[in-house]
Amino acid sequence: MSISKEKPPESSGTESPDDVVMDSSFENEIFRFAEEKVGIIPKKLKNVMSICGFTSSTTISSISTEDIENMEQYMRELDPTVAPPLRIYMATSKRVRYYLWAINIVFRMDESTAVAFNPDEITKDFLAYLETHTGYFATIGTVQTMGYINVGDRSSKYPDTQIVHFFFQKGQNANIKALYESIGHIEPLAVAAAKAAENSNVLIVFLINLVPKSIGQVDLHSADPADQPRIFANYFSDEADLDLYLQAIRLYFQFLKTKTFTKHEVEIFHIPIPDCDLFEFDSDEYWICYVRHTISTCFHPVGTTKMGPDSDPEAVVDCKLKVKGTTGLRVIDASIMPVIPRGNTNAPTMMIAEKGADFVKEDYGFRPKDE
Numbered sequence: 001m002s003i004s005k006e007k008p009p010e011s012s013g014t015e016s017p018d019d020v021v022m023d024s025s026f027e028n029e030i031f032r033f034a035e036e037k038v039g040i041i042p043k044k045l046k047n048v049m050s051i052c053g054f055t056s057s058t059t060i061s062s063i064s065t066e067d068i069e070n071m072e073q074y075m076r077e078l079d080p081t082v083a084p085p086l087r088i089y090m091a092t093s094k095r096v097r098y099y100l101w102a103i104n105i106v107f108r109m110d111e112s113t114a115v116a117f118n119p120d121e122i123t124k125d126f127l128a129y130l131e132t133h134t135g136y137f138a139t140i141g142t143v144q145t146m147g148y149i150n151v152g153d154r155s156s157k158y159p160d161t162q163i164v165h166f167f168f169q170k171g172q173n174a175n176i177k178a179l180y181e182s183i184g185h186i187e188p189l190a191v192a193a194a195k196a197a198e199n200s201n202v203l204i205v206f207l208i209n210l211v212p213k214s215i216g217q218v219d220l221h222s223a224d225p226a227d228q229p230r231i232f233a234n235y236f237s238d239e240a241d242l243d244l245y246l247q248a249i250r251l252y253f254q255f256l257k258t259k260t261f262t263k264h265e266v267e268i269f270h271i272p273i274p275d276c277d278l279f280e281f282d283s284d285e286y287w288i289c290y291v292r293h294t295i296s297t298c299f300h301p302v303g304t305t306k307m308g309p310d311s312d313p314e315a316v317v318d319c320k321l322k323v324k325g326t327t328g329l330r331v332i333d334a335s336i337m338p339v340i341p342r343g344n345t346n347a348p349t350m351m352i353a354e355k356g357a358d359f360v361k362e363d364y365g366f367r368p369k370d371e
Contacts, residue, residue, distance in 0.1 A: 101297050103291050111265050117172045160210050167201070170200055175197075210343065214234050216234045218304060236295070268282075300344065321336060
């Protein structure tokens with residue numbers, strides 16, 4: 001799935017999703033798609049539709065008001081008992097509520113003492129781990145250390161920034177290039193960062209905004225329900241996110257003055273970015289430009305089918321994860337999170353799955369053995 005760099009349609013504030021015009025046969029395509037792709041017989045569909053998460057639930061998110069009314073009428077003809085609640089969750093499941101995203105800064109270190117990476121050492125390290133459970137394979141790998149801090153409010157007990165350190169040995173240029181490409185950086189930036197490992201060890205520091213205020217958007221790409229959606233990250237649509245990164249950078253640079261960083265000869269590695277090099281290096285203007293050019297996703301989008309009360313017009317599912325207005329449809333994944341947690345989404349998503357499984361079992365009369 002690709003993330004579009006186009007500018008998203010302007011919001012009117014009323015969230016009337018008329019920016020994509022569908023033909024009158026779209027409802028038939030939805031039912032055909034449901035039957036062919038999901039195996040659902042249309043007449044068994046009491047209500048449609050928000051089938052799961054970041055892709056399927058958002059492929060029908062920008063249908064016009066007229067299309068929604070046509071679908072509601074079509075469903076009534078299939079089953080006169082059906083209620084028409086489509087408007088709420090089809091018109092509002094277009095938002096990717098939050099992204100967790102990062103910028104990275106490259107540091108050279110240990111230039112006078114660095115030992116070049118030797119691929120042959122991997123076999124020795126693996127054997128050492130099998131025998132003594134020590135050495136490289138006893139570590140957590142490239143991500144050496146991680147920390148959390150609140151750069152906006154030092155007195156707060158809740159963090160707003162995550163700091164992740166990636167360590168590379170001298171000569172691991174290809175590994176650095178692969179890391180940059182894996183998070184979507186263009187090749188010139190990846191090649192420039194990789195050069196840092198030519199004569200020294202490398203520390204790449206990722207600063208991650210845990211409480212981004214900018215909100216992404218997902219729109220239809222075409223009238224074909226099988227088409228991939230258009231995804232707009234909308235990075236820095238709220239300037240507060242940019243301010244947080246500038247604070248995080250200035251705070252981290254204080255580590256450069258410590259005895260440990262001085263001992264290991266840690267220094268910033270300059271990556272040439274023509275637009276940013278117009279500014280004085282290490283000025284606020286330079287780092288603001290740098291952040292805009294190096295921002296990347298952490299692949300933690302949430303909220304396209306938000307959980308919330310009936311009073312919330314953006315809410316798609318209720319507290320039992322049921323799609324509102326339906327009788328047999330749930331969404332059980334990260335897309336139901338109203339806001340993103342202050343950390344990786346993996347564990348919370350597992351919790352949602354466990355709870356969702358309990359809800360399903362309760363509906364079928366299953367109870368824990370100890371009850």
